[in-house]
Amino acid sequence: MKTGFQWxxxxxxxxxSGCSSLGVKPWERxxxxxxxxxxxxxxxxxxxxxHIYFSKEASSGGQGFAGGGCGCN
Amino acid sequence: xxxxxxxxxxxxxxxxxxxxxRLAQREAxxxxxxxxxxxxxxxxxxxxxxxxxxxxxxxxxxxxxxxQHCYELSEGWFDITSGILRRAWNFSDRDSIPTQQxxxxxxxxxxxxxxxxxxxxxxxxxxxxxxxxxxxxxxAVDSVLKLLxxxxxxxxxVNFGGDCNASGPMIDGSAWMTGxxxxxxxxxxxxxxxxxxxxxxxSGDVFRFIQHDGIRYGHILDPRTGWPNTDSPxxxxxxxxxxTEAGILSTLAMLQGMEAEQFLDQQEIKYWCYR
Amino acid sequence: xxxxxxxVAGLLSAATCTLLGSPVQAEENDWDVDSAVLFYxxxxxxxxxxxxxxxxxxxxxxxxxxxxxxxxxxLTGASANGAVPSTQVQTFxxxxxxxxxxxDPNETPLDDTFKDTRVAYSMNWEKPIDRNNRRNLGFNxxxxxxxxxxxxxxxxxxxxxxxxxxxxxxISAELDxxxxxGKVPEPLTSMSAQNKGASSDSRNIVxxxxxxxxxxxxxxxxxxxxxxxxxxxxxTDPYKFISVVDNTSGEPTDILFEGRPDSRSxxxxxxxxxxxxxxxxxxxxxxxxxxxxxxxxxxxxDFTYRFMFNSGYYLQPHLRLYDQxxxxxxxxxxxTGENPTYASADYRLGEMEATTVGVKFGRELDDQHSWxxxxxxYLQSGDASPSEAFGQLTQQDLYxxxxxxxxxxxxxxxx
Numbered sequence: 201m202k203t204g205f206q207w208x209x210x211x212x213x214x215x216x217s218g219c220s221s222l223g224v225k226p227w228e229r230x231x232x233x234x235x236x237x238x239x240x241x242x243x244x245x246x247x248x249x250x251h252i253y254f255s256k257e258a259s260s261g262g263q264g265f266a267g268g269g270c271g272c273n
Numbered sequence: 274x275x276x277x278x279x280x281x282x283x284x285x286x287x288x289x290x291x292x293x294x295r296l297a298q299r300e301a302x303x304x305x306x307x308x309x310x311x312x313x314x315x316x317x318x319x320x321x322x323x324x325x326x327x328x329x330x331x332x333x334x335x336x337x338x339x340x341q342h343c344y345e346l347s348e349g350w351f352d353i354t355s356g357i358l359r360r361a362w363n364f365s366d367r368d369s370i371p372t373q374q375x376x377x378x379x380x381x382x383x384x385x386x387x388x389x390x391x392x393x394x395x396x397x398x399x400x401x402x403x404x405x406x407x408x409x410x411x412x413a414v415d416s417v418l419k420l421l422x423x424x425x426x427x428x429x430x431v432n433f434g435g436d437c438n439a440s441g442p443m444i445d446g447s448a449w450m451t452g453x454x455x456x457x458x459x460x461x462x463x464x465x466x467x468x469x470x471x472x473x474x475x476s477g478d479v480f481r482f483i484q485h486d487g488i489r490y491g492h493i494l495d496p497r498t499g500w501p502n503t504d505s506p507x508x509x510x511x512x513x514x515x516x517t518e519a520g521i522l523s524t525l526a527m528l529q530g531m532e533a534e535q536f537l538d539q540q541e542i543k544y545w546c547y548r
Numbered sequence: 549x550x551x552x553x554x555x556v557a558g559l560l561s562a563a564t565c566t567l568l569g570s571p572v573q574a575e576e577n578d579w580d581v582d583s584a585v586l587f588y589x590x591x592x593x594x595x596x597x598x599x600x601x602x603x604x605x606x607x608x609x610x611x612x613x614x615x616x617x618x619x620x621x622x623l624t625g626a627s628a629n630g631a632v633p634s635t636q637v638q639t640f641x642x643x644x645x646x647x648x649x650x651x652d653p654n655e656t657p658l659d660d661t662f663k664d665t666r667v668a669y670s671m672n673w674e675k676p677i678d679r680n681n682r683r684n685l686g687f688n689x690x691x692x693x694x695x696x697x698x699x700x701x702x703x704x705x706x707x708x709x710x711x712x713x714x715x716x717x718x719i720s721a722e723l724d725x726x727x728x729x730g731k732v733p734e735p736l737t738s739m740s741a742q743n744k745g746a747s748s749d750s751r752n753i754v755x756x757x758x759x760x761x762x763x764x765x766x767x768x769x770x771x772x773x774x775x776x777x778x779x780x781x782x783x784t785d786p787y788k789f790i791s792v793v794d795n796t797s798g799e800p801t802d803i804l805f806e807g808r809p810d811s812r813s814x815x816x817x818x819x820x821x822x823x824x825x826x827x828x829x830x831x832x833x834x835x836x837x838x839x840x841x842x843x844x845x846x847x848x849x850d851f852t853y854r855f856m857f858n859s860g861y862y863l864q865p866h867l868r869l870y871d872q873x874x875x876x877x878x879x880x881x882x883x884t885g886e887n888p889t890y891a892s893a894d895y896r897l898g899e900m901e902a903t904t905v906g907v908k909f910g911r912e913l914d915d916q917h918s919w920x921x922x923x924x925x926y927l928q929s930g931d932a933s934p935s936e937a938f939g940q941l942t943q944q945d946l947y948x949x950x951x952x953x954x955x956x957x958x959x960x961x962x963x
Contacts, residue, residue, distance in 0.1 A: 223712025231767045233287035244584045259846040262818035262836040265701045265720040342563035518564045540557035
């Protein structure tokens with residue numbers, strides 16, 4: 201599984217560096233600027249989910265820092 | 274505001290700009306709701322229906338104080354009670370002018386000196402009306418800019434249908450470029466004004482006038498006579514510290530007819546006058 | 549008929565000052581407040597939680613913001629303590645060492661002493677460094693009667709490619725102090741001996757995060773995050789047990805406190821895609837792969853689709869799929885004579901699958917207010933009859949599983 205993981209990372213890095221052709225002009229951001237199109241939209245829901253699954257499963261984090269651990273795991 | 278309104282903000286993120294725009298839009302809507310004469314649920318309606326007079330809020334009181342100042346310093350050339358003249362003048366019907374008899378019937382009901390204003394109580398005699406139309410839009414421009422400035426350090430420009438006010442130069446130090454429309458060639462900027470801060474307001478009758486017997490009657494009426502000055506320039510644009518000042522000065526200049534430029538020169542202000 | 553030649557402009561400017569000088573009346577939206585309450589209830593009267601949260605963000609101007617968040621988490625109910633069911637009545641000493649509780653034959657042993665209130669407070673301060681760089685500093689503290697957590701984090705975000713690409717670099721550090729009721733048990737010693745050591749122990753966790761967010765086109769964006777996490781210190785759950793069973797009958801002969809390694813390294817890769825469709829509906833998909841040196845690999849898929857209605861209402865179905873492999877030291881039970889360095893029967897370290905199905909319904913009232921309600925069903929299952937089972941164990945449910953209902957109300961407003 202370790203090699204699989206490294207392979208995924210390599211793809212991510214290649215993907216990230218190949219991005220300069222993507223994107224929009226500043227005046228084309230009307231949809232992206234909406235609050236519901238932010239990657240962090242529904243922050244409270246994400247935080248609740250993070251907390252619930254942290255205390256019921258063995259995985260946590262990923263999107264950001266979990267913040268404020270708890271004694272439940 | 275019955276004209277295209279824009280707010281230009283130079284800032285780093287779209288959410289910030291969106292927030293400021295929403296704030297601007299709310300403030301403009303608030304002022305329009307509160308001071309429009311076309312509504313029956315606001316302070317202007319209550320004043321004009323008021324009979325024995327009503328007590329007004331602090332913001333309305335400031336506007337009334339200001340209107341009184343303008344009436345006094347202009348010796349009656351600016352008068353917020355002159356709105357009823359529209360009953361005689363119909364600028365959507367472009368070829369007929371009222372008779373002197375029609376005007377004479379209205380004149381006794383015009384004159385701020387007939388109104389009793391003792392802050393905060395205002396009493397308007399029956400048949401008379403007050404109307405903030407002459408300063409409302411300019412006041413909205415200044416208020417919106419002031420509100421946005423209190424919320425942000427960004428460089429801002431508020432423009433409501435050509436009456437505009439800027440908070441400062443753009444980030445790189447350059448001025449906001451503002452075009453003044455040439456009344457002879459609508460849609461074409463005849464002068465580009467470089468505005469770093471301060472306001473511009475334009476009065477003109479490019480689109481609202483009556484052509485009768487070869488004489489052009491503009492929509493800016495002299496409150497004392499009930500008639501427009503038929504020798505008015507086509508448009509006057511004035512630069513001043515605030516949009517409200519610029520608006521009053523350009524309106525007064527229009528009423529000066531042939532002497533408009535002379536009047537503007539005496540004020541030692543920057544102006545653009547088109548005939 | 550000409551206006552007197554005096555200086556109208558000067559007088560006018562004084563009058564305008566009086567008019568505009570005083571503060572303009574307008575609502576000021578200084579704080580964006582998000583509030584919510586969550587109800588979480590497991591079936592069969594196991595854990596239930598009530599969790600109110602309030603989060604407020606103040607715009608300090610020029611893209612500088614300060615966020616404060618307060619969470620209160622109140623838990624009650626019973627949870628699986630790790631021991632296997634037996635054909636006999638089992639007796640467990642309470643964590644305090646005083647008193648005991650019994651578990652009926654063929655029932656999953658549940659610890660019913662679970663009752664706790666957690667208060668967590670966090671703050672975040674985001675400030676632009678220049679046109680293309682932002683920094684975000686955070687602090688959080690969380691307290692419950694047997695656990696204290698303190699954390700700091702810093703995130704640097706760099707925009708490039710005309711702000712279409714954003715790189716994020718973050719670091720966070722957390723210090724946890726665990727002070728179990730009845731002191732820290734000695735790992736893998738018999739519960740009956742009540743061999744307890746220090747009154748508290750601690751662990752520290754350092755996380756590193758590297759992320760790229762890329763705008764793809766006018767209506768979609770993509771994010772990839774790579775996280776590394778190193779935890780050192782006390783990682784054992786002081787309230788969990790593992791059964792030692794008779795090698796032929798499968799009946800428990802002893803109950804041990806569990807014991808886990810004192811370090812854990814995790815790596816995770818997280819990818820998220822978000823797209824707005826022509827009718828303003830929003831589709832979001834995310835995937836996380838996590839692996840750690842305890843031998844756990846997990847996959848998490850998460851999908852939401854927000855149907856936007858013209859009236860300002862929206863309806864958002866949610867599907868989450870999760871699976872994990874078991875930790876190397878996870879065992880349903882230990883055989884008599886087995887003497888491992890680490891062992892845990894905590895269901896959360898076992899092989900499992902979980903599915904969450906939910907729906908959220910909400911409305912943007914105007915710029916000022918919005919509300920939503922969310923209902924979710926969480927179902928967790930593992931292998932209840934593993935091939936390792938023998939004797940009486942083949943008759944028992946060795947992986948209890950979990951079914952929970954989540955109800956959440958959100959209300960956001962400006963203040």
